[in-house]
Amino acid sequence: MSLRPFLAALCLIALPSYADITVGLLTTRADEQTLEDWQPVLNDLSAAIGQPVKGWVSSDRDAMLKKIQNNEIQVARLDNKLALDAVESGKSDVFASLIQSGNLKTYRSVILVPKTSPIQNAEQLLDKPKQLRYASGKTSSTADFYIPQYHLFMKRNILPEQYFKQIIVGTAEQSFVALAKKQVDVAVSNTFDLEQLKEKYPRDFAQMKIVWQSPDFTFDPLVMRRDLPANVKSKISQFFLDYGRTGNNTALARQRLYYADQLAGFSPADNRSLRQVTDLQLFHDLFRLTFNTKLDPKLKSEQEKAYYGRYNQLVTVLGGAK
Incomplete structure (x- = not known):
């Protein structure tokens, strides 16, 4: 008896099923509102690839990552x-990055103070040790x-927790x-979230001013699981890269992108786009290690080697040195 039919059936059983595609949406806004805003785009994606598409929204990065790793999410808009x-x-690869309304492909981190504040710049901000209360982003956030x-x-040899009188942690909103x-x-x-906050809270925004801006940074990416069938990956990638740019309903698509996240579209990207955050992460870890006076020198040396080891592995995973 030939084993070929049996083995073919076994292979079919072993392959993951992608009857439905779930798109994960990392958000700093209300989950229900975000899903409602993105639903028309998801509906268009479903029509383009010929498969049901649903969204899953959360501001919880750990929960989002777990769902990606468990194959509960196949495509995701992340930071x-x-x-x-x-x-x-x-589990995943970057295939596109977001373009903000106005065709902006980069954003900046900013520091806000009340308009009535005497603080005008970073130097004045960092000349008031133990006097100010600071609203910081979560430790998992790139922008904040x-x-x-x-x-x-x-860069100024300052640890925020030693400088500010009080620190609270939360989303941009x-x-x-x-x-x-x-x-x-x-x-x-x-600058990305601030445009949405300006629209939602115009009176409050009018009472604030920006006293510091970072250099430009690459916008948030779209990722896709590596084990998706090649034809499905191709259809999904093509949909996002074409959406709002080509086809018979580009005006409607642009409108839906704007309402979804004040977007203008998506540009091609790959894993190498994450090198910026890899470098930031290494410097951050090494800086804090240097200031850790309680750690035994031998353990500190071992930890430093571990940081560099992980960094070198990430560089390889992301496509090698620049």
Whole structure:
């Protein structure tokens, strides 16, 4: 008896099923509103690839990563740090990056203070030790944590937790609201989220000013699981890269992109786009290690080697040196 039919059937059983595609949407807004805003785009994706598509929205990065790793999410709109985690886990690859309305392909981290504040720039901000309350981003956020940590604080040999009188941690919206309610004196944000916050809270925004901006940083990526069938991956990638640019309904697609996330479209990208956050992460870890006076020198040396080892592995995973 030939084993060929049996083996063929076994292979079919072993292959993962992709009857449905779930798109994960990392958000700093309300989950239900985000899903409602993105639903028309997801419906168009479903029609383009000929498969049911549903969305899953969360601001919880750990939950999002777990669902990607468990194959509960096949495509995701993430930030750079979470995309790096997804790629490092061996489950996903970057295939596109977001373009903001106005055809902006980069964003900046910013620091906000009330308009009435005497603080005008970074130097004045960092000349008030133990006097200010700071609304920081979560430690997993690229825009609201890693970028300001490096470009604003660590370049000046400052640890925020030693400098500020109080630090609260939250999303860009939570930090914005805390500043508007005078619960803090300084708040982190970024030019991407700030456009949406400006639209949602115009009166509060009018009472704030930006006193620091980071260098430009690559916009958030789209990732896709590596084990998706090649034809499905191709259809999904083509949909996003063409959406709002070609076809018979480009005007409608552009409108849907704007309402989804104030987007203008998507541009091709790959894992190498995550090198920026890899470099930030290494510097951050090494900086904090240097300031750790409680750690035994031998253990500190071993930890430093571990940081560099992981960094070199990530560089390889992301396509090698620049």
